[in-house]
Amino acid sequence: MEHRKVLLTEDEMPRQWYNILADIAMNPPLGPDGNPVTPDKLAPVFPMNLIEQEVSSQRWIDIPEEVLGVLKIWRPSPLVRALNLEKALGTPARIYFKNESLSPPGSHKPNTAVPQAYYNKVFGIKRMTTETGAGQWGSALAFSCAQFGIECKVFMVRISFDQKPYRKSMMATWGANCVPSPSLETNAGRDALEKNPDTPGSLGIAISEAIEAAVTDTSGQTRYSLGSVLNHVLLHQTIIGLEAKKQMAKINEYPDVIIGCAGGGSNFAGLAFPFVYDKIHGKQIEIYPVEPAGCPTLTKAPFVYDHGDTSKYTPLLPMHSLGHAFVPAPFHAGGLRYHGMAPTVSQLVDEGLLTPKAVKQKEVFEAGVLLARTEGIIPAPETNHALATVIEEAKKAKEEGKEKVILFNWSGHGLLDLTAYESYFAGKIQDVEMTQAEITKAAQVFANHPRPQSLKSKR
Amino acid sequence: MEHRKVLLTEDEMPRQWYNILADIAMNPPLGPDGNPVTPDKLAPVFPMNLIEQEVSSQRWIDIPEEVLGVLKIWRPSPLVRALNLEKALGTPARIYFKNESLSPPGSHKPNTAVPQAYYNKVFGIKRMTTETGAGQWGSALAFSCAQFGIECKVFMVRISFDQKPYRKSMMATWGANCVPSPSLETNAGRDALEKNPDTPGSLGIAISEAIEAAVTDTSGQTRYSLGSVLNHVLLHQTIIGLEAKKQMAKINEYPDVIIGCAGGGSNFAGLAFPFVYDKIHGKQIEIYPVEPAGCPTLTKAPFVYDHGDTSKYTPLLPMHSLGHAFVPAPFHAGGLRYHGMAPTVSQLVDEGLLTPKAVKQKEVFEAGVLLARTEGIIPAPETNHALATVIEEAKKAKEEGKEKVILFNWSGHGLLDLTAYESYFAGKIQDVEMTQAEITKAAQVFANHPRPQSLKSKR
Numbered sequence: 001m002e003h004r005k006v007l008l009t010e011d012e013m014p015r016q017w018y019n020i021l022a023d024i025a026m027n028p029p030l031g032p033d034g035n036p037v038t039p040d041k042l043a044p045v046f047p048m049n050l051i052e053q054e055v056s057s058q059r060w061i062d063i064p065e066e067v068l069g070v071l072k073i074w075r076p077s078p079l080v081r082a083l084n085l086e087k088a089l090g091t092p093a094r095i096y097f098k099n100e101s102l103s104p105p106g107s108h109k110p111n112t113a114v115p116q117a118y119y120n121k122v123f124g125i126k127r128m129t130t131e132t133g134a135g136q137w138g139s140a141l142a143f144s145c146a147q148f149g150i151e152c153k154v155f156m157v158r159i160s161f162d163q164k165p166y167r168k169s170m171m172a173t174w175g176a177n178c179v180p181s182p183s184l185e186t187n188a189g190r191d192a193l194e195k196n197p198d199t200p201g202s203l204g205i206a207i208s209e210a211i212e213a214a215v216t217d218t219s220g221q222t223r224y225s226l227g228s229v230l231n232h233v234l235l236h237q238t239i240i241g242l243e244a245k246k247q248m249a250k251i252n253e254y255p256d257v258i259i260g261c262a263g264g265g266s267n268f269a270g271l272a273f274p275f276v277y278d279k280i281h282g283k284q285i286e287i288y289p290v291e292p293a294g295c296p297t298l299t300k301a302p303f304v305y306d307h308g309d310t311s312k313y314t315p316l317l318p319m320h321s322l323g324h325a326f327v328p329a330p331f332h333a334g335g336l337r338y339h340g341m342a343p344t345v346s347q348l349v350d351e352g353l354l355t356p357k358a359v360k361q362k363e364v365f366e367a368g369v370l371l372a373r374t375e376g377i378i379p380a381p382e383t384n385h386a387l388a389t390v391i392e393e394a395k396k397a398k399e400e401g402k403e404k405v406i407l408f409n410w411s412g413h414g415l416l417d418l419t420a421y422e423s424y425f426a427g428k429i430q431d432v433e434m435t436q437a438e439i440t441k442a443a444q445v446f447a448n449h450p451r452p453q454s455l456k457s458k459r
Numbered sequence: 460m461e462h463r464k465v466l467l468t469e470d471e472m473p474r475q476w477y478n479i480l481a482d483i484a485m486n487p488p489l490g491p492d493g494n495p496v497t498p499d500k501l502a503p504v505f506p507m508n509l510i511e512q513e514v515s516s517q518r519w520i521d522i523p524e525e526v527l528g529v530l531k532i533w534r535p536s537p538l539v540r541a542l543n544l545e546k547a548l549g550t551p552a553r554i555y556f557k558n559e560s561l562s563p564p565g566s567h568k569p570n571t572a573v574p575q576a577y578y579n580k581v582f583g584i585k586r587m588t589t590e591t592g593a594g595q596w597g598s599a600l601a602f603s604c605a606q607f608g609i610e611c612k613v614f615m616v617r618i619s620f621d622q623k624p625y626r627k628s629m630m631a632t633w634g635a636n637c638v639p640s641p642s643l644e645t646n647a648g649r650d651a652l653e654k655n656p657d658t659p660g661s662l663g664i665a666i667s668e669a670i671e672a673a674v675t676d677t678s679g680q681t682r683y684s685l686g687s688v689l690n691h692v693l694l695h696q697t698i699i700g701l702e703a704k705k706q707m708a709k710i711n712e713y714p715d716v717i718i719g720c721a722g723g724g725s726n727f728a729g730l731a732f733p734f735v736y737d738k739i740h741g742k743q744i745e746i747y748p749v750e751p752a753g754c755p756t757l758t759k760a761p762f763v764y765d766h767g768d769t770s771k772y773t774p775l776l777p778m779h780s781l782g783h784a785f786v787p788a789p790f791h792a793g794g795l796r797y798h799g800m801a802p803t804v805s806q807l808v809d810e811g812l813l814t815p816k817a818v819k820q821k822e823v824f825e826a827g828v829l830l831a832r833t834e835g836i837i838p839a840p841e842t843n844h845a846l847a848t849v850i851e852e853a854k855k856a857k858e859e860g861k862e863k864v865i866l867f868n869w870s871g872h873g874l875l876d877l878t879a880y881e882s883y884f885a886g887k888i889q890d891v892e893m894t895q896a897e898i899t900k901a902a903q904v905f906a907n908h909p910r911p912q913s914l915k916s917k918r
Contacts, residue, residue, distance in 0.1 A: 003469050004531040010462050072463040073835045084606075102561055104835040106874065146832040147543075166625075169877035172884055173831045372632045373605040376532045376563040415565065415874050418628035425631055 002083060006247040008076035014242040015063055017235045020273045020344055022059035023280055024351075025455035027318035029343075030305060034450065037315045044215045045224050047123035050116065053232040061235065067115045070147045074103045075111075075239070079247035080410075084374035086394070093397035093404040094253070095390060098244050098271060100411050101377055105170070107412030108267050109140030109227055112236035116225050117144035126221040127151040129213045131181065131206030133160060134334025135167030136380075136412060137227035142176030152176035155183065155209040158201035160334060166416050181206040188212050188311065202327060203338070204310020211313050228264025229308060229317075229342045237270025244407060245274055255285060255407035257393055261385040262289035262298065262356070263335045265342030271409040272354070273344075279353060280457060289345060290357045290385045292364070294432030295328040297321065297341045298349050298356035300439055305449040308340055318452035319346040322434075323442040329432045331361055332420035333381035335411075339442075351457060359388040360431040365424040367391050368414070380412035381420050461542060465706040467535035473701040474522055476694045479732045479803055481518035482739055483810075484914035486777035488802075489764060493909065496774045503674045504683045506582035509575065512691040520694065526574045529606045533562045534570075534698070538706035539869075543833035545853070552856035552863045553712070554849060557703050557730060559870050560836055564629070566871030567726045568599030568686055571695035575684050576603035585680040586610040588672045590640065590665030592619055593793025594626030595839070595871060596686035601635035611635035614642065614668040617660035619793060625875050640665040647671050647770065661786060662797070663769020670772050687723025688767060688776075688801045696729025703866060704733055714744060714866035716852055720844040721748035721757065721815070722794045724801030730868040731813070732803075738812060739916060748804060749816045749844045751823070753891030754787040756780065756800045757808050757815035759898055764908040767799055777911035778805040781893075782901035788891045790820050791879035792840035794870075798901075810916060818847040819890040824883040826850050827873070839871035840879050 028036035039051045046054070053061065063071075082095040100108035120128055128150055132138025138154035145152035154176055161168060161180035171178040179185065181201045182192035188208035192199055199205075214224035226233060248254055258275050260268035268289045279285050291298055297320045306321035308314035321340045322328075328337040341349075348354045368384035370391070371377070379387060386408050397404040414421065423429050487495035498510045505513070512520065522530075541554040559567035579587055587609055591597030597613035604611035613635055620627060620639035630637040638644065640660050641651035647667035651658055658664075673683035685692060707713055717734050719727035727748045738744050750757055756779045765780035767773035780799045781787075787796040800808075807813045827843035829850070830836070838846060845867050856863040873880065882888055 002528075004528075005469060007466060007468065009466065010464060069461075069463075070835075104837065143835060147835065165881070166874070166877040169881040169884075170837065170874070173828060173837050173877070173880045175832055369632060373634055376529075376602060376606065378563065378629065378632050415625070415629070418625040418632070421632045422624070422628040425628075 003081065004083060005078040005080050006250055007078055008243060008246060010072050012246060013068060013076050014239055016060040017063060018238040018242060018274050018277065019056060019059055019061055019235050020276065021057045021231060023277055024344065024347055024457040026343065026347055027452040027455065029315040029317050030450065031315055045211060047120050047125055047223050049119045049123055050232050053235060054230060064118060067118050070114045071111070076243045077102055077240070079244055082375050085371060088370065088374045089391065089394045089398065091394040091398040092401060093394045093406050095394060095406045096248070096253070097408045097410045098240050099377070100240060100409060101413035105136065105139040105143050106415060107136045107140065107380065108237060108240060108270060109137050110144055111239055111270065112227065112233045112266065113140040113144035114147065115236045117141070117148045117150055120223055121148040121150055124221065125150065125223050127153065127217070128223055128225050129153045129210040130225045130227065131155045131203060131210045133157050133203050133337065135160060135164055135416065136335055138178060139167060139170050140227065141225055142171040142174040145176060146174040153213060154178040155181035155206040157181055157203055157206050158199070164416065181209050183209060185209070186212045202310060207309040208311040208313055228266040229340065231344060233266050234269040234273065234342055234344060237266045238273050240270040240409060241272060241274035244271060248407070253405055256404045257286045257288065257406045259288045259290060259386050259389050259393070259406065259408040261336060261382050261411060262291050262341065262345065263338050263382065265345040267409055267411040269342060269345055276348060276353060287354045288357050288389055289354055290359060290389045292331060292333060292336050292385060293358040293360045294331050294434060295322065295337055296358045296434055297339065299358040300434065302443065303346055303350045303452060304446050305452055306340060306446045316449060317343050319343045320349060321446060322439065323445040325445045326442040331432055332417065332423065332429070333385065335382040336385065347455070350454070357389050359385050360433065361429050362431050363388045365421070365429055377410065378414045379410060380414045381417050383411045462540065463542060464537040464539050465709055466537055467702060467705060469531050471705060472527060472535050473698055475519040476522060477697040477701060477733050477736065478515060478518055478520055478694050479735065480516045480690060482736055483803065483806055483916040485802065485806055486911040486914065488774040488776050489909065490774055504670060506579050506584055506682050508578045508582055509691050512694060513689060523577060526577050529573045530570070535702045536561055536699070538703055541834050544830060547829065547833050548850065548853045548857065550853040550857040551860060552853045552865050554853060554865045555707070556867045556869045557699050558836070559699060559868060560872035564595065564598040564602050565874060566595045566599065566839065567696060567699060567729060567868070568595050569603055570698055570729065571686065571692045571725065572599040572603035573606065574695045576600070576607045576609055579682055580607040580609055583680065584609065584682045586612065586676070587682055587684050588612045588669040589684045589686065590614045590662060590669045592616050592662050592796065594619060594623055594875065595794055597637060598626060598629050599686065600684055601630040601633040604635060605633040612672060613637040614640035614665040616640055616662060616665050617658070623875065640668050642668060644668070645671045661769060666768040667770040667772055687725040688799065690803060692725050693728040693732065693801055693803055696725045697732050699729040699868060700731060700733035703730060707866070712864055715863045716745045716747065716865045718747045718749060718845050718848050718852070718865065718867040720795060720841050720870060721750050721800065721804065722797050722841065724804040726868055726870040728801060728804055735807060735812060746813045747816050747848055748813055749818060749848045751790060751792060751795050751844060752817040752819045753790050753893060754781065754796055755817045755893055756798065758817040759893065761902065762805055762809045762911060763905050764911055765799060765905045775908060776802050778802045779808060780905060781898065782904040784904045785901040790891055791876065791882065791888070792844065794841040795844065806914070809913070816848050818844050819892065820888050821890050822847045824880070824888055836869065837873045838869060839873045840876050842870045
């Protein structure tokens with residue numbers, strides 16, 4: 001009988017993360033003075049050991065034993081052959097996915113939340129703050145802080161806080177304190193409430209609150225944590241792709257196409273970067289980050305210098321951006337509603353090493369339902385974006401009669417997002433697409449920013 | 460570094476289920492005439508291939524390849540060493556659990572839903588009906604029917620239907636039709652609504668509706684399905700214990716104590732029965748089914764002949780029962796709110812081979828929160844009953860300074876039960892305990908039923 005899963009033992013887990021900064025050319029982040037940001041400027045926000053990782057260009061970075069010990073709660077994650085999907089589509093393509101939905105919080109997010117909590121602990125930090133939109137990231141950090149005995153404070157965008165009470169309860173079960181943002185606990189929150197007492201909140205405000213809560217703690221024992229975009233976050237996620245490589249080698253396969261959904265970029269990069277290394281060194285391989293047509297950062301927005309947050313607390317980052325003031329339309333994949341994109345992913349797109357795709361919401365949920373009924377797992381709305389593209393590729397392989405090997409990242413399950421499926425079945429999911437006029441308007445906020453140089457990585 | 464998990468490959472999966480009917484003495488189910496029920500009487504309700512399994516006394520029954528093919532979506536399930544819990548308790552006990560929360564619906568339930576859907580399919584059945592209380596079983600059958608292209612209809616107790624909309628959406632995503640019970644679709648439902656238009660519904664009514672919907676389909680292509688209690692259901696669940704045995708053997712361990720929560724008995728029996736075989740044949744081993752003090756079937760109710768449902772549609776089954784008319788207090792573990800118990804589990808308790816335990820709700824949630832913060836997975840409220848007893852045993856081992864080996868079944872995750880945790884944190888969870896007077900009163904309904912004989916299994 002055909003095998004569904006390729007497993008690794010705990011002994012076969014990767015012992016090092018892959019750092020793509022060793023292999024690509026990057027524009028530096030810029031401070032308010034227009035000069036590259038130095039590590040010490042970030043010290044009030046992140047612990048120095050993580051800042052060192054953020055700026056490191058060492059290709060392989062050891063994974064601490066204590067981190068591996070916690071990752072083993074659910075890792076290595078299985079590589080799964082999507083046999084039922086192949087059958088349903090009648091495609092000659094062989095389709096594989098990494099099942100990242102098996103972690104206790106239900107997504108790939110703890111792959112970085114665990115090491116972040118660990119490095120904070122080692123640095124003597126007692127309390128971590130963060131923001132969360134849809135709730136996946138806040139849950140992952142809550143879970144990880146419980147493992148290392150660190151206090152965890154989560155500012156959750158108010159509209160999500162009200163609409164998704166399960167996420168808040170999940171964080172409470174792991175001992176974290178989750179409050180709706182804007183809150184009365186920070187200046188940023190009070191300002192926002194003063195301007196609009198009925199505001200639904202935004203990721204921008206929540207980030208400001210979380211950063212403020214960290215840097216204003218006079219004990220010096222609190223730091224802020226981010227769940228995507230930054231180099232060290234994507235670094236930690238490469239364990240996905242490194243495992244996948246080992247697993248594919250075990251069955252003598254190698255992907256022709258790699259697909260992952262992309263919001264801030266961490267789930268996509270986690271699978272793709274170890275294969276990007278191969279592509280830089282000559283391998284023929286197509287790599288698709290997939291985003292919603294309603295927030296088309298990579299497919300339609302320019303490569304610019306922009307802030308990572310609405311309140312401009314962060315340095316200027318070289319990235320594809322729709323503008324730091326842009327508020328994406330409310331669609332059901334909170335994890336992909338981000339105006340910017342990881343600088344590393346942006347650079348690779350700029351160089352033509354990645355081929356971004358944008359998909360619409362109805363197609364996205366249609367794909368999710370097909371996968372739930374064939375492969376069994378109900379996918380997170382974010383994952384559904386990757387799935388729509390997988391299906392398109394598999395159909396193309398059928399038309400061309402090609403035995404293509406497709407590998408994608410099943411970033412999470414949708415068990416706490418079932419209201420989105422309910423909306424889909426009720427015919428309430430709308431296709432959302434940004435017009436060029438909207439994109440031009442949103443771009444005004446970075447019109448006067450410096451421009452990143454066009455760089456070319458060594459190949 | 461210490462390993463957390465003991466894995467099996469797909470090739471190492473058990474190829475046969477263990478049928479405990481080969482090894483224990485049983486009183487037969489009785490029909491309305493007081494005589495043992497013959498298989499043909501059950502034919503309108505279940506397909507004949509499952510009825511044959513229900514009455515078989517063959518010790519080993521082959522698992523069809525098609526069933527294994529679907530079980531491989533998440534099986535074999537890991538055997539996990541609860542290292543963090545051991546550390547938190549400072550116990551010399553070594554604690555292991557089977558992680559059954561990794562199935563797409565999130566519990567052990569699909570272990571039997573998959574073969575049930577398969578056997579119905581093979582028998583030419585196009586549509587299956589069932590009831591669900593908390594929603595775990597209905598979800599599992601919905602998932603399984605999607606795998607075999609069978610229509611699925613679920614009658615969900617109205618109060619759960621209203622309080623847990625996510626479960627309904629989950630079933631819809633897998634293509635099942637879930638309606639609140641009582642419904643207007645059956646006589647049983649219409650009767651119930653006529654008597655009380657505002658009824659919250661009950662499992663008893665929902666069972667009646669599901670059975671009626673199956674037997675009244677004149678096409679003959681619909682059958683009913685039950686998620687626990689019956690022999691064939693428990694048979695299918697033994698894959699859990701059979702895997703666990705292989706996994707423990709790999710690390711040269713054997714349990715001193717086995718623990719599982721018990722509602723209808725399927726999750727408990729799935730882990731325990733393969734070890735009960737050893738106990739019958741001389742092994743020294745303690746085996747604890749754990750139930751809520753608010754529904755103390757095994758610990759306080761007598762071993763009698765009683766109906767499996769409130770409407771007396773089922774035969775008289777030899778079991779520990781609180782009375783078929785008993786409605787357990789509303790506590791947060793819907794899967795354990797059942798008046799009866801699997802006849803096989805009941806027989807083993809009657810013979811003294813199992814030692815049932817009852818636990819109270821606050822202790823139960825305290826245990827769940829400790830496990831979430833140590834082992835990471837948020838447990839289902841049902842699982843928490845087992846956990847409370849695991850903690851008690853581990854503490855006893857500490858007091859006695861004994862290196863005891865404890866094995867328990869992590870029956871499911873609590874991601875769709877987070878409101879229960881919310882209630883716990885809000886101090887709204889009450890300890891519920893049945894008084895002797897209440898038990899005596901509930902027992903009146905079976906006062907005139909025949910009594911099962913006191914039998915002794917071969918040892």
